[in-house]
Amino acid sequence: MPIIKDNLEEYFKINFKKKFYLNATNKHDYELTSATRLLEKRRETIEIENGLQLQKQDFATKMELLVNRREELAKRQKNLRDKKIKFEKYLKENDAKRLRAEKKKSEEKKLKEAKQKQIETYKRILNDLLIEKGNQLKQMELNIIYQKYFESILENETEFLEPNDIISRYDTLKATNTDLIMKLRVTQDKIEETQLLFSRNSEEQNNIILNYNNDIAKLQSKLEEYQQRTAKWQSEWDKILNTATEKSLLLGQTKMATNNLFNLVRMNLDNRVRYTSDTNAQLDKIQQFIVGSSYLTILCQELQ
Numbered sequence: 001m002p003i004i005k006d007n008l009e010e011y012f013k014i015n016f017k018k019k020f021y022l023n024a025t026n027k028h029d030y031e032l033t034s035a036t037r038l039l040e041k042r043r044e045t046i047e048i049e050n051g052l053q054l055q056k057q058d059f060a061t062k063m064e065l066l067v068n069r070r071e072e073l074a075k076r077q078k079n080l081r082d083k084k085i086k087f088e089k090y091l092k093e094n095d096a097k098r099l100r101a102e103k104k105k106s107e108e109k110k111l112k113e114a115k116q117k118q119i120e121t122y123k124r125i126l127n128d129l130l131i132e133k134g135n136q137l138k139q140m141e142l143n144i145i146y147q148k149y150f151e152s153i154l155e156n157e158t159e160f161l162e163p164n165d166i167i168s169r170y171d172t173l174k175a176t177n178t179d180l181i182m183k184l185r186v187t188q189d190k191i192e193e194t195q196l197l198f199s200r201n202s203e204e205q206n207n208i209i210l211n212y213n214n215d216i217a218k219l220q221s222k223l224e225e226y227q228q229r230t231a232k233w234q235s236e237w238d239k240i241l242n243t244a245t246e247k248s249l250l251l252g253q254t255k256m257a258t259n260n261l262f263n264l265v266r267m268n269l270d271n272r273v274r275y276t277s278d279t280n281a282q283l284d285k286i287q288q289f290i291v292g293s294s295y296l297t298i299l300c301q302e303l304q
Contacts (some may be wrong), residue, residue, distance in 0.1 A: 258282050265289045
């Protein structure tokens with residue numbers, strides 16, 4: 001509404017200026033007196049104000065009608081939206097009801113088919129039972145001879161009082177026979193298993209003995225080889241001992257000769273050389289004496 005009011009005032013100002021300037025520029029006004037022109041201006045101003053007032057009222061009336069129309073249009077639009085929402089809700093509810101009805105119809109159809117199948121099954125079972133009943137009646141008619149046979153036995157035997165006693169005795173003997181047959185089978189299985197195990201063990205023992213004999217033969221061969229090697233090494237050891245003995249004897253003789261020479265050197269040097277039992281040291285002293293001594297000839301004569 002403030003925007004409409006501003007536009008209205010602007011409209012009145014523009015119209016007032018147009019009329020005012022048109023009347024102000026009229027040539028006849030120059031011929032009038034000042035008072036007359038003033039009265040004329042006042043009259044025109046009053047007319048303009050009255051016209052503006054009428055235009056304002058007319059414009060306000062039109063604006064009020066426009067506002068009323070807008071409000072009425074808004075109400076109609078709201079009513080249409082409400083009706084649309086209600087109609088859509090109605091359609092959704094109808095769709096939901098239709099879906100529920102279709103689902104219920106489908107379930108009822110399936111249930112009906114299941115019941116129908118169940119009825120057919122029961123009919124087949126009933127038919128089978130009737131056939132079984134007929135077969136049992138026929139079998140009972142055939143078995144009546146066994147009842148008569150039992151009755152004839154009971155008339156001649158005092159051990160059994162009723163046919164059930166004979167049947168119980170038969171069942172007991174049958175169970176005992178079955179038990180004995182099972183025990184016999186178990187015993188035979190154990191015997192076969194034991195024989196198989198014995199055969200396997202015998203074969204394994206024979207293989208073990210054969211392997212031991214082979215090992216003994218190999219060890220005997222190695223023993224003979226080691227004995228030959230021992231004899232060979234014993235011979236070599238004897239040779240080494242003989243050689244060592246000879247060399248020990250030669251070494252002893254050499255040491256004795258060296259010691260004698262060392263003693264002669266000491267005697268010739270008036271025992272100025274210190275005595276030592278080390279053969280190498282004795283040889284060094286003898287070498288020094290032979291190289292540096294002028295008594296080599298005398299020493300050789302004494303040795304002879």
